[in-house]
Amino acid sequence: MRIILAAAAVVMLAALAFAAPWLQFVLTLAIAKGFAALGVAVLLRAGLISIGHAMFFAASAYGAAFLARAGINDLGLLLILSVLVSALIGAIAGSFLVRYRAIFFAMLNLAVSMVFYALCAKLYGVTGGTDGLPVPIPAVFGIVFAEPVFKSILFYLSLMLMVLVGLVVHRYLDSPLGHALSAVHSNEIRLEYLGIPVWAVLLIAYTISAALAGLGGAIAGLAIGRVVPDFAFWTASGHLVLIAVLGGIGGVPGAFIGALFLELLHSAAVTVTDAWNLFVGITLIVVIMFMPQGIYGLFERKEAQSS
Amino acid sequence: MSRPILEAKNLRVAFNGVKAADGASIAIHDGEFLAIIGPNGSGKTTLLNICTGYIRPISGSVLLDGNDITRMSPRAIARRGVARAFQIPQLFSAQRVIDNMMLALAAKDGLWSAIRPLETAERRDEAKALLELVGLDGDTDRISSTLPEGHRKLLDIAVALALKPRLLLLDEPTSGVSALERFPLMEALMSALRQRRITALFVEHDMDVVARYASRVLVWNAGNIMAEGRPDEVFGNAQVRERVVGVA
Ligand SMILES: Nc1ncnc2c1ncn2[C@@H]1O[C@H](COP(=O)(O)OP(=O)(O)O)[C@@H](O)[C@H]1O
Ligand SMILES: [Mg+2]
16 A cells, blocks of 8 residues: 555656656755655664754765766766765764764764865865855766756656665665664663664664765755755755654655655745745644654554554 | 583672672572572662673672673673563663564574564564563554553563573563562463573562572672572571561
């Protein structure tokens, strides 16, 4: 049942983008942010709130820009390498961040990301300062397409990745390691007494979450065609937490539902009125008060009733 | 007697001047079911905390199979075959009962497979068998925070058993368990220990339980061992009767 629902949603997105190509850019960005929010949601399972994940989002987009400048001009290779860059940074940062909990973890992530942001903005010679760097259109299987065609390809690729990566993350969360991750939130003492190394469980999760944010960042960089320090600004990190909570952390689709919801709401709201923040604020209040499992929780509850 | 599995020597621990262990030594041998009794606050739980690496003594040492484990982490000690059930159950309260069990089973064998699901038919069966043993088969799919206190204790014990330990440390296994369930629990536990050749140490307040099941009793008082021997010997000691059995 849930699989049918998810498949229907994906087909609908593809059809929507086909019928209204102007939506493709918005949807690509939504999926990109969905990946990053999924990264945040993975850590939320352990009760850890990162207010710094936009750093990995940005790092990967900068990675794509640098790699392109170094002559790597293949979409697949760019995506894979940029994700590896963010995963590597995630593993390094994570190795000391996962020792912290609660507010300390949140603030340290924020602090590290702010340092990263400042470096991106100040190291003009390397990063192009606040102007950022271009992320040129790469070749797809050796063919360089015109911009509109490339953007379509990028959208459909993102959609496909959303399904594939989503399934992999779902498997991970359902595995012993994934359950151990949620168990960190419940009882670290018991985990230790089961002989499970909590830091390793968290470091793996942190690296995965950084890679997910990186995948989102690489897609966003390619979609926008440019990366700027604002990718890493703390408000962007806060936005990812917002998406994760809004969409719900009960399952993988939550992050994407949250991202699609906010991006579509955003594009609707800015054309109608400038009361975007008001809309978002009220939506968040409603979700937290009445739907603690997020928007995705609505689908899960239906599932439980029907099975 | 053979070499002890676990040996704690000359332990000293104090909290704000209160001595929880004051030069005491204990040893537990293969196949024993050693009971530790003593008044509240005398340091019994602290003793288990030291033996499992949760706290470090000021002085003294803990040996497992003759190897010094005094400065090891609870995780390292758990991996050497020592499992613990807690006085206050330590559960993954947001998870289902069965998931608590399966994670413990996975900790023993397959934690590092990140792609295969936690729940396999085999693991589920094994978990169910242990839940049945402690009498929790009716609660399999409940979220563990919704269990009554007594059942939380039972789950905590079942989780410890799931680790297939050689040595099991039980901190007041029957406290919080209703009087009706107490003896059935002990019978089940004893048969599991015998079947799986698990040596066990248990802290206990119920003297009927101690008298019936312990192979040896150790009386802990103010960080020292006041008396030691078979249950009938220990309960025959006037000092013990006055200080410990009377209060319990
Ligand atoms: N972590 C701790 N910090 C401070 N005092 C403690 C701590 N653990 C135990 N104590 C104190 O040590 C003494 C022994 O406690 P405990 O080992 O729990 O006794 P028992 O299990 O025999 O009831 C008590 O006075 C208790 O308050
Ligand atoms: Mg105690």
